[in-house]
Amino acid sequence: MLEGKVAIITGGTRGIGLETVRLFCENKAQVVLFGSKKETVDKALATLKEEGMEVSGYYPNLSDFHDVEKVVEEIHSKYGHIDIIINNAGISANKKIEETTTEDFAKIMDLNVNAIFNMTKATVPFMKENKGGVILNTSSMVSIYGQPSGVGYPASKFAVNGLTKSLSRELAPFNIRVNAVAPGITKTDMVASLPKEMIEPLIKTIPLGRIGEPRDIANAFLFLASDMASYVTGEILSVDGAARS
Ligand code: NAD
Secondary structure (H helix, E strand, O other), rough: OOOOOOOEEEEOHHHHHHHHHHHHHHHHHHHEEEOHHHHHHHHHEEEEEEOOOOOOOHHHHHHHOHHHHHHHOOOOOOHHOOOEEOOOOOOOOOOOOOOOOOHHHHHHHHHHHHHHHHHHHHHHHHHOOOOOEEEEEEEEOOHHOOOOOOOOHHHHHHHHHHHHHHHHHHHHHEEEEEEEEEEEEEEOOHHHHHOOHHHHHHHOOOOOOEEEHHHHHHHHHHHHOOHHHHHOOOOEEEEEEOOOO
């Protein structure tokens, strides 16, 4: 479904991002993954190589526009085009407001929101030059309902939806589609670090009766990245088993 396409996936070293890297490779894209540091990028590349997938990896500071711009330019000169970016790197939060410091709040905005701005700003000129592209963002079901603690996380994901909706309108005349996937609770390290008391009651509220697998989310990214979604832009696609709380 993605033959001939070059895709950059941030937060590609584990969880949803790594599974999306796999699925995009299976669908013949040339994939470049980004991670937070050399060790985790090398580990992910080695795992993928063992599985028979050739992927390249970088670890720019996503919160620093100039660092992102430099790496994106390097990728563009290596491959000649950049067709798809998935802004997937993210961190969560669960502290109550009294325990949340301004630094905690700024840190989450820096990665979950500012990094998307930086990646988009750095790649859009190449997509315009190429007369098209696809920008996908990882939102969350909490972008619709909020959550009872860790306010920075849902606030950042509301902002992701805002970026998605606004950029879809700004970039549509250039044949650049912008969409987001809003996963429900999904089996990754991010969820493993949350307390059991928070997870178990949540599962009980999911009509499909299970938490999501990374592949469930990767499948939605594949659809939105492919020409199957050629007339879809500005959409926040919930992939959450109908969990609505
Ligand atoms: P994860 O913790 O398994 O993976 C996070 C990824 O982000 C890793 O690849 C990591 O390298 C990268 N990352 C973390 N900090 C970084 C930094 N400072 N700089 C660059 N990269 C950094 O998490 P996941 O569950 O796979 O989450 C992926 C995305 O899905 C996130 O945006 C998250 O908010 C979203 N999401 C997850 C769930 C869930 O239940 N797991 C639900 C809704 C949304």
